[in-house]
Amino acid sequence: MKTVTIIGLGLIGGSFALGLKRTGLAEKIIGVDTNPEHCQEALALGIVDEIKELKPAVLQSDLVILAIPINAAQVVLPQILDYIPLETYVMDMGSTKAGICAVVKNHPNRKNFVATHPIAGTENSGPKAAFAELFLNKVSIICDAHLSSEKAVNLVRKIYQNLWTNVITMSAEAHDEHIAYVSHLSHITSFALGQTVLEIEKDEKNIFDMAGSGFESTVRLAKSSPAMWTPIFIQNRENLLKAIDTYEKQIQKMREMIENSEAENIYEYLSQVNDIRRILNK
């Protein structure tokens, strides 16, 4: 590709840009971001070659990448498709997929769009958090691929492949349902744990001196960006509420066993959950 535009120069967009540079897949990368500070940082860090306004950037690009919060992406995507050149493709990287697919469902240029979700990230945000290796050995999901042109899907596949990212495909609805459990729910549990301990700390100073690596690992996602996660929680509300309710039942089950000192049942329960080790290692 000659020219690629990245909209949103944070952790995800910035890392994708650095990855494209490393693999030599893009000759020139244009950055678009409403935050002037992020634009300056992205230039200074060599993440992008130049900064442009949205429309002129899109008009001269072979590929446009949306790496902004999902609520913003749903506003910008239909606008881009309105004037997108015939052979230019646009992909998003958001954490929910049904919403964005719905807003362009009947757009005449729907086939120029590829809905994707790379399961990659850290708890950090902004251009300074970006690094080329973010997508290495991760999984990316392409949703509703049949609604995109074959050329567009092949291009996106080739890019992910070059970034060493494994691609799987599914419907937008299946994606949102499953991701509620293996990503969105763990953000909820981390935020709730973080807030629980922060509130206790008001009365019990220095409690964090006692926090070890276990707590740190469990609460890590509570550092995540509110701008990114607020719209995700709301958009995937229906699936997420189901996941939270299922989770609540497990918390209640453990609570009850502990309250009644059911040693054997607790042991049995923990042993069963240990099976997560096998599954994560596979």
Place this chain on the structure above:
Amino acid sequence: MKTVTIIGLGLIGGSFALGLKRTGLAEKIIGVDTNPEHCQEALALGIVDEIKELKPAVLQSDLVILAIPINAAQVVLPQILDYIPLETYVMDMGSTKAGICAVVKNHPNRKNFVATHPIAGTENSGPKAAFAELFLNKVSIICDAHLSSEKAVNLVRKIYQNLWTNVITMSAEAHDEHIAYVSHLSHITSFALGQTVLEIEKDEKNIFDMAGSGFESTVRLAKSSPAMWTPIFIQNRENLLKAIDTYEKQIQKMREMIENSEAENIYEYLSQVNDIRRILNK
């Protein structure tokens, strides 16, 4: 010290033995473990120099370290104190402190015992999981230090210092109350999250293909040893139930905001919890 006995040759005891060897603090380390396989492994890995029965090991030691599940430690500690030589000290390393302090409260040799809890560990267990650096830059808590002889406390302090572990002191009750929030609760949330996703997986195959590093970090503690954690949950029941209830309220608060699509409130909530970043980095 000439001779040290380690009772329990798993992750904690094994790592402590390796640390003592590395710092040259112990000339000889005797291992005691009811699991013959662990004894063989500990010998083969150079964690201990010999394996002995409990009593003869204690009788020839300068220091005895209890690194077994807390329910077992509470049975063994009073027995050891019954025949412990005058100048031999015993320390435990369990995750709850009120229980073990209570069982030896009136023992005539109480002063030979130092109650400690190193906030260090991984999700792995057994001698093969042990490594000398486990305690490096971690925090260890000595509880009810005034009930131990000064000589005993100074010895334990010196050892932790040599392992590069920072020591803080507090009462056994305060320890158990605080640790419920910053350690035991995060094990509950991890186990519940693990079980939630394992149950969903029964119907939705391949859901774990979509799990990223965020899920893995949040669920890591669900790999922890049931033998170690069952008695911890039960012994710290009272504090832990309070912590679970506080946590439940946070989950419910998030659930409600999500159900009502309260974007501003969610954003505000997540931003507040981001403060955990400042606290963990301090």
